[in-house]
Structures are given as C-alpha cells and as structure tokens.
Amino acid sequence: MTMRNGRTVRDLRRENRTAVLQRLYFDGPMSRFSLGPATGLSSGSVSNVVAELVAEGLVEEAGSVDSAGGRPRTLLRVSSGSGFMIGVDVGETRIRIELFDLALTELARAERPLAVDGPHPHARYEVGVVVGHVRDGIAEVLRAAEVPAERLLGVGIGVPGIVARTPEDGAVVHGQTVDWDAVPLERLLRESVELPASVPYWIDNGAKTLGQAEMWFGAGRGARSAVVVLFGSGVGACVVTDPAGPGRAVEWGHLKVRVRGRRCRCGALGCLEAYAGAEALLERWREAGGRPPEGADEETALTAMLAAAYPAGTGTAPDATALAVLEETAEYLGAGFADLINLFQPERILVGGWAGLQLGTRFLETVEGYAREYALTYPAARVGIGLGTLGPDAVTVGAAILPLADFFARGGRRTEPGGEAAEEQPAWATTVRERTAH
Structure with missing residues (x-):
C-alpha cells in the first residue's frame, strides 16, 4: 500500500x-x-x-x-547480545580491530603494528599488508569471543583519506598522504576476508568515525553542531550539523597556513598538517636541534618531546627548543581553529586522536586563545573548545557505529542479499518503469 x-x-x-x-x-x-x-x-x-x-x-x-x-x-x-559489530582503525602506527556487542561492550581486540619497512615512510601502508592485518584481526576477534560471523551486523573501518564509492568496487580510498591512489579496499577485503556476503562493510574517513563516536557517546552529546578534530601523525576533522546523522569528513589538515611553506606529506606546500601533525612536529623539533629518542615510534617520541618541554620536576629546566616548537605549533593550530569557527560556526570544537589528547592536556588553553583572537568575534564567543572524552580508541568505536547506525535506519532488520529488490515500491516507481519499457 x-x-x-x-x-x-x-x-x-x-x-x-x-x-x-x-x-x-x-x-x-x-x-x-x-x-x-x-x-x-x-x-x-x-x-x-x-x-x-x-x-x-x-x-x-x-x-x-x-x-x-x-x-x-x-x-x-x-538486548546487547542480539547483534555484534567489528570496528577497525587503520591508524598511522597500528591497525586496531575490536569486536563489540550491541551495547558497545568490547568482547575482543587485536592489534597489528605498522612498522616502517625500508627508507620510504609510506611502506608501512602497503595495501597487501593492511588487508592481511585486517583479515587476520577479524578472524582473531571472532575466534576469541566465539561469535559466529553470521551474527555480525557489519564491519566498520576508519581509514586515512577520502572515500568514494563505485558500483564495481564499493568503497575506494584516495589516501594521498599514505600513497593510496584509488585503492578498491572494499573489493580487496571481500576477496580476502572469510565473511558471509550478507555482512556489509562500512568504510569511511577516520576523522568521521571519531566524530560519530564523540557525538553519540562522548563530549559532543547534546550539541546541535560540532567540529571534531583528529590529531595523529596527520590532522583531519569531521563537521557535524545534525547530531543524529552522519558527519562530513573535511581535509582540514590540508588547509594552507603559509604560502610557500613546508612541504606536506600530500606533496603540497604550506599545509596545516606540515606544521601540526605529530610527524611534522617531531621533524621540526629535530631540525631545530632537538633529539627525539632514536628508534622510537611516533607516540613514544611525542611523549618525550612533551616531557622535555614541560618537565614534571620543579628543578628541571624546560627544553627551550621543544618548547619553542610547541608554542609556534599552538599558534598554527589556533589559526586553523579560527578558520573552522569562521567557516562552520560550530557550537563545539572537540579535539581527539592519540596525539591530540597528549597535546591538548598541555597547551589547548593556548590554542584556544589564538583561535579566539584570529576568529570573527561573534562565532568565536559562542563556541566551546575542549577535549574528546572517549580516549585514543574512539576511531574504532566510531567505526563500529557505522553498521549500527545502518541497522537502526533499517528498523533493526539485517541486510540480506537482494533484500532491497524484495521491498514494496512506491506507485510512481512502477509507472516510470512501464514508461521506460516502451
């Protein structure tokens, strides 16, 4: 009817x-x-x-x-046991795979490090390696929790870059900063991972999955609009204008903050990410004469930089080089926040990601001062700036929410092969088909 x-x-x-x-x-x-x-x-x-x-x-x-x-x-x-979701975070230093029940209780977790293999930093993101880690991690968490694959509502995956969709390949990832040029990730996973055809993949930008998690369960709850910023090796953001709906990933890290400035991982000059991402921060510290720990991963090295700039002991002098780089970075970030305020006039700006949470506890107040100084007065006076509350694992939670949101949109009915065709069609659809046939 x-x-x-x-x-x-x-x-x-x-x-x-x-x-x-x-x-x-x-x-x-x-x-x-x-x-x-x-x-x-x-x-x-x-x-x-x-x-x-x-x-x-x-x-x-x-x-x-x-x-x-x-x-x-x-x-x-x-009922928390009526369905299960897998969330995957394809991060900068590791891939994290988590299995959740409907109440978002973590039932099992697997992690695979992404180590640099060779002189090129993009080597860690070799597509075959990433697909293999995701495949093995999915099998591991299902086995550990003894959950049949048929009971999955879907697999959500947060990735770096822009995600497009094609009829042939599904989700295709354009990740310029990790040297992914139109990678047909969904098709590759379908061919590699042993999951029923009825289990859908939901692949999207990692900043978007972070934004989804913070709006549903974290510091974004109750806000009408927000920008959720993801700081890791690079920088990204998610703009949310409907609290109940999906946000929109924006390549904020590639906003230009300095004409003919530093070269970014994307190949362009003067991007915010070339000054504010963890990878760029550590490189700038090294160039200025700082000494990041030899052989340490980015998370360990950034922790060392912060400890040097803001020593815990009262008798220890701050590392002037590290402090100067961080203070300059705070101004770049403040200018970037001001652009977000002027463009989107959000109710809140929230900072997340492993690097963002580390940096934010130290100098978010300074960043906020620059943001309010550089932004237009009216929207700047109405925005709240703070840290996300879901911790460094929020991208994985947000990825798991992608199949959950679709499950709710379907009224709690699972996706079935060919299920859409079996649904009732509006009267106009039949009429148009009949006209087209003649």
Whole structure:
C-alpha cells in the first residue's frame, strides 16, 4: 500500500521501529508508556512495535518501575547480545580491530603494528599488508569471543583519506598522504576476508568515525553542531550539523597556513598538517636541534618531546627548543581553529586522536586563545573548545557505529542479499518503469 507522499506501509513500519530502537538505545531502559511521548507514536503503535522487537529478540525486559497509583511498569531495553559489530582503525602506527556487542561492550581486540619497512615512510601502508592485518584481526576477534560471523551486523573501518564509492568496487580510498591512489579496499577485503556476503562493510574517513563516536557517546552529546578534530601523525576533522546523522569528513589538515611553506606529506606546500601533525612536529623539533629518542615510534617520541618541554620536576629546566616548537605549533593550530569557527560556526570544537589528547592536556588553553583572537568575534564567543572524552580508541568505536547506525535506519532488520529488490515500491516507481519499457 502506497500513501500520497510516496511512502509505503513498509516505510512507516520501518520508521516506527527505528524510532523505538533509537530511544531505547540512547535513553533506555524505558517503559511502553514513556516511549509514546519520546517517539511521538500512539500507544497502539508502540505496543505493536515493541511486540515485534521482543519476538525477534532485539528488545528485552529490564525490570520494572512504580507508576503513580497503578501497576508497576515494565522497563524495556535493547538486548546487547542480539547483534555484534567489528570496528577497525587503520591508524598511522597500528591497525586496531575490536569486536563489540550491541551495547558497545568490547568482547575482543587485536592489534597489528605498522612498522616502517625500508627508507620510504609510506611502506608501512602497503595495501597487501593492511588487508592481511585486517583479515587476520577479524578472524582473531571472532575466534576469541566465539561469535559466529553470521551474527555480525557489519564491519566498520576508519581509514586515512577520502572515500568514494563505485558500483564495481564499493568503497575506494584516495589516501594521498599514505600513497593510496584509488585503492578498491572494499573489493580487496571481500576477496580476502572469510565473511558471509550478507555482512556489509562500512568504510569511511577516520576523522568521521571519531566524530560519530564523540557525538553519540562522548563530549559532543547534546550539541546541535560540532567540529571534531583528529590529531595523529596527520590532522583531519569531521563537521557535524545534525547530531543524529552522519558527519562530513573535511581535509582540514590540508588547509594552507603559509604560502610557500613546508612541504606536506600530500606533496603540497604550506599545509596545516606540515606544521601540526605529530610527524611534522617531531621533524621540526629535530631540525631545530632537538633529539627525539632514536628508534622510537611516533607516540613514544611525542611523549618525550612533551616531557622535555614541560618537565614534571620543579628543578628541571624546560627544553627551550621543544618548547619553542610547541608554542609556534599552538599558534598554527589556533589559526586553523579560527578558520573552522569562521567557516562552520560550530557550537563545539572537540579535539581527539592519540596525539591530540597528549597535546591538548598541555597547551589547548593556548590554542584556544589564538583561535579566539584570529576568529570573527561573534562565532568565536559562542563556541566551546575542549577535549574528546572517549580516549585514543574512539576511531574504532566510531567505526563500529557505522553498521549500527545502518541497522537502526533499517528498523533493526539485517541486510540480506537482494533484500532491497524484495521491498514494496512506491506507485510512481512502477509507472516510470512501464514508461521506460516502451
């Protein structure tokens, strides 16, 4: 049956299921009585949807609560064991693979280091190596948690670069800073990883998955708009204008902050990432005469730089070279934040990523001062700037949210091969097909 606006009865049922699942997930446990006002559905619709979800094992009882003068009301919640997601972070120094249940409880984790093999720094991102690590990590976490692959809602993967999609290859990654030129990552994973065809891959920019996690569960909750910044070896950002919807990854790290400036990993001159990413920070410290620990990875070396610039002991003098590089970096970042404020006028700017969390605890206040100085007065006075709250693993959590968000959008129904074709079609679709056939 098709309504006047082109929506079918199936569409309406799916939307009702989505509304109930999302309210129970984010605000539950809740009673049937409370679900009505929270979702805008009638009591009859709530009862029908809840009955379906309970019968399918997606929703379960979670105790009861006294009502005003009546019988106790049964509380409902989303059943954490009714589905599982894998989140993958293809990071700068390692690949992290985590398996979660529907409550985002971590059930198993695998990590694979990305070591530089040879003189070229991009060697660590060799596509075959990355695909092999993801394949082995997925098998490892499923085996460790004893979860059948058929019960996965999907695999979400955060990657560096721009993600496009084609009918032939699915997600294709354009990662200029890691020397990935149109890498058909989804197709390569399909060919390599032993998962059922019904398990979808959701591949997107790592800054976007970080933004999704912070908006749903972290420091972005309650904000109408935000920019979530990811600091690692490089720099990226996610712009969110709808708290319930997906954000938009922007290549903020390749904003130009200095004409004919330092050469960036992308090959261009004067990018913010050439001054503010962890890789560039350490290189600038070395060029200025600093001594990063020999043979240390980026995380260890950045920790050493911060310790040198801000020594814990009161009797130890700061390393003047490290301090000067960090103070200059704070000004570059402040200018970059000012651009975000002027362009998007967000309610909040949140800083995450392993390097961002390390740097932010030391000099975020200085960065904020420069940002407010360089930005337009009106939007600068209305933005809050702070650290993300989900820690350095937030990209993995956000990646796992990608299949979860799709699961909710489908009303809690799994993706099936050819399932879309079996759905009811609006009346106009049939009419157009008939006209096209003549």
